[in-house]
Amino acid sequence: MGQTRLAISSCLINPIGVIHTPFKYAEGTPIQAAAGKGIQGVVELLPQFSPGLQDLVGFERTWLIYLMDRASAMQLIVCPYMDTEERGVFATRSPSRPNHMGLSAVRLLGVEENRLTIADVDILDGTPLLDIKAYVPAFDSFEQAHAGWYTGKCATGVLADNRFEVGRLDNDQD
Amino acid sequence: MGQTRLAISSCLINPIGVIHTPFKYAEGTPIQAAAGKGIQGVVELLPQFSPGLQDLVGFERTWLIYLMDRASAMQLIVCPYMDTEERGVFATRSPSRPNHMGLSAVRLLGVEENRLTIADVDILDGTPLLDIKAYVPAFDSFEQAHAGWYTGKCATGVLADNRFEVGRLDNDQD
Numbered sequence: 146m147g148q149t150r151l152a153i154s155s156c157l158i159n160p161i162g163v164i165h166t167p168f169k170y171a172e173g174t175p176i177q178a179a180a181g182k183g184i185q186g187v188v189e190l191l192p193q194f195s196p197g198l199q200d201l202v203g204f205e206r207t208w209l210i211y212l213m214d215r216a217s218a219m220q221l222i223v224c225p226y227m228d229t230e231e232r233g234v235f236a237t238r239s240p241s242r243p244n245h246m247g248l249s250a251v252r253l254l255g256v257e258e259n260r261l262t263i264a265d266v267d268i269l270d271g272t273p274l275l276d277i278k279a280y281v282p283a284f285d286s287f288e289q290a291h292a293g294w295y296t297g298k299c300a301t302g303v304l305a306d307n308r309f310e311v312g313r314l315d316n317d318q319d
Numbered sequence: 320m321g322q323t324r325l326a327i328s329s330c331l332i333n334p335i336g337v338i339h340t341p342f343k344y345a346e347g348t349p350i351q352a353a354a355g356k357g358i359q360g361v362v363e364l365l366p367q368f369s370p371g372l373q374d375l376v377g378f379e380r381t382w383l384i385y386l387m388d389r390a391s392a393m394q395l396i397v398c399p400y401m402d403t404e405e406r407g408v409f410a411t412r413s414p415s416r417p418n419h420m421g422l423s424a425v426r427l428l429g430v431e432e433n434r435l436t437i438a439d440v441d442i443l444d445g446t447p448l449l450d451i452k453a454y455v456p457a458f459d460s461f462e463q464a465h466a467g468w469y470t471g472k473c474a475t476g477v478l479a480d481n482r483f484e485v486g487r488l489d490n491d492q493d
Contacts, residue, residue: 153365155331159329160330202467222373235453243449246450248382276418279469283469292455300457
């Protein structure tokens with residue numbers, strides 16, 4: 146049994162912008178970017194980061210890394226949207242994970258000043274953005290990679306419910 | 320000109336483990352997981368997160384999201400390893416980005432208790448781990464996506480130098 150010697154300290158993350166989408170609540174949101182075909186949103190970057198967007202036009206997709214700020218507390222075992230069995234959270238894309246980080250390869254429609262117009266969106270409105278990275282098939286695309294329990298399942302048409310959500314304000318419904 | 324009304328607050332992130340690799344310094348490290356073919360490493364998760372690894376066996380690849388803790392301060396314009404021209408940082412995978420987050424689709428060789436054996440590694444030894452996500456081709460693979468300035472360039476055989484690195488301790492060389 147190897148000794149565990151982990152020197153780990155917390156770190157402060159500063160969101161670099163906000164993601165605007167049509168989805169106020171998890172319920173009814175596509176569960177993955179790939180299943181959110183055509184649904185548009187806007188990434189609003191803090192203006193001081195705009196120079197970093199240079200050369201992004203020409204990429205068909207970009208990764209967004211974001212903070213799923215309305216996800217419920219971490220669960221290490223979850224029942225994911227696409228399954229009826231419980232799974233380890235790291236074998237899923239469930240929001241109720243340590244650090245609540247989300248990852249989506251959205252389609253890039255345009256870049257104007259500090260705003261990206263995006264499509265294929267599966268993200269809640271107002272979600273804090275942590276990073277944007279160009280999607281590069283040579284780095285990111287592994288078409289044939291075995292996908293464990295996801296094999297044979299299809300996200301198309303699967304919509305989220307509120308199982309992983311907190312902070313829904315019922316007086317906000319009208 | 321739309322009003323910018325961004326309510327953004329910092330958040331504290333707690334690493335969930337550490338990534339062990341053969342690479343002590345950026346210099347000589349493969350610049351992408353896809354270019355680090357065969358090079359092995361170990362992900363050591365804090366033991367309390369081990370139950371979340373259930374069902375990960377069977378996935379050929381997993382995403383690691385990590386903190387590039389030795390990257391130099393953010394630069395919005397960088398000259399990436401694979402180019403001779405300056406590019407906006409969000410159109411690259413340069414470590415010197417806001418929040419210093421790294422993203423790699425590594426090959427999963429095995430899971431034992433709180434340890435993953437991985438291959439195709441492009442990460443520095445001791446890197447703090449923020450998240451593990453199953454790689455699902457239906458969500459993550461866009462084989463034909465246009466890749467802007469990366470088009471026609473190849474990462475294979477390209478190794479990093481120290482242009483994006485700080486904190487190299489010269490007395491640590493022996």
